Amino acid sequence: MLSVNDFSKAIRATLILWLITAIIYPLFILIFGQIFLPYQANGSLIKDNQNNIIGSSLIGQSFQSDRYFWSRPSVINYSTGEDGGETGVSGASNLAPSNPDLVKNIEAEITKLKQVGITPTADLVYTSGSGLDPHISIQSAQNQIERIAIARNLDPNQLRELIKSHTEGRFLGIFGEPRINTLKLNIELDEFSKEIGY
Incomplete structure (x- = not known):
C-alpha cells in the first residue's frame, strides 16, 4: 500500500520529468538549432x-x-x-x-x-x-x-x-x-x- 511519502515522491518525480522533457529539453533544442543550425532548424x-x-x-x-x-x-x-x-x-x-x-x-x-x-x-x-x-x-x-x-x-x-x-x-x-x-x-x-x- 502506498504511503503519503511514496505518493509525494511519485508526484515530484512526474513533475521533474515533465519539466525536463516538456520544457527544458525542447527549449535547449530550439536555442541550439537557432544558434548553430538556423538554416536546417527553420525548414531548409x-x-x-x-x-x-x-x-x-x-x-x-x-x-x-x-x-x-x-x-x-x-x-x-x-x-x-x-x-x-x-x-x-x-x-x-x-x-x-x-x-x-x-x-x-x-x-x-x-x-x-x-x-x-x-x-x-x-x-x-x-x-x-x-x-x-x-x-x-x-x-x-x-x-x-x-x-x-x-x-x-x-x-x-x-x-x-x-x-x-x-x-x-x-x-x-x-x-x-x-x-x-x-x-x-x-x-x-x-x-x-x-x-x-x-
Missing part, C-alpha cells in the same frame, strides 16, 4: 534574390515544363492541393504490386517520358514512399539533358556541368546513392540561362 528554406521563399530543399516540387528537369512522380503532388495550397500530407499510393491500378500508373509514366524522348529510370517512373522526395538520380537528370538543351537552346555539355556541380554524395559517405536536388538544380538552371541571355 530556399529564397530568391528578393528574399521570397521558393521552397524547401527537403520537399520536392512538380516540374512539367520542357525547360526544367522533371522530378519523380508524387501520388500526393508533393503535398499540394488542387487549389495550389499546401495540404501538409505525406504518403504513397499503398497499391500492391498485383494491383492493376499500379501497373496502369507506371505504364502512364513510362509513356509520358518516352513521348518527350526521356529514357525511363526507376525514380522517374515510381513514386516515393513519402511523396515528397526532392531528389532524382544522376542518370535521371542526364536522361533529360537533350530535351532541356533543345527547349533552352543550350549546349548539352553546359547541362552536364550543372548536373555535376549539383550532385550530392552518399550520406556520411556510405548510405544511399549519389543524387541531385531537383529544385536546386532548376533554380541554378534559370540563373544560368539568365546569365547567358536565354
Whole structure:
C-alpha cells in the first residue's frame, strides 16, 4: 500500500520529468538549432534574390515544363492541393504490386517520358514512399539533358556541368546513392540561362 511519502515522491518525480522533457529539453533544442543550425532548424528554406521563399530543399516540387528537369512522380503532388495550397500530407499510393491500378500508373509514366524522348529510370517512373522526395538520380537528370538543351537552346555539355556541380554524395559517405536536388538544380538552371541571355 502506498504511503503519503511514496505518493509525494511519485508526484515530484512526474513533475521533474515533465519539466525536463516538456520544457527544458525542447527549449535547449530550439536555442541550439537557432544558434548553430538556423538554416536546417527553420525548414531548409530556399529564397530568391528578393528574399521570397521558393521552397524547401527537403520537399520536392512538380516540374512539367520542357525547360526544367522533371522530378519523380508524387501520388500526393508533393503535398499540394488542387487549389495550389499546401495540404501538409505525406504518403504513397499503398497499391500492391498485383494491383492493376499500379501497373496502369507506371505504364502512364513510362509513356509520358518516352513521348518527350526521356529514357525511363526507376525514380522517374515510381513514386516515393513519402511523396515528397526532392531528389532524382544522376542518370535521371542526364536522361533529360537533350530535351532541356533543345527547349533552352543550350549546349548539352553546359547541362552536364550543372548536373555535376549539383550532385550530392552518399550520406556520411556510405548510405544511399549519389543524387541531385531537383529544385536546386532548376533554380541554378534559370540563373544560368539568365546569365547567358536565354
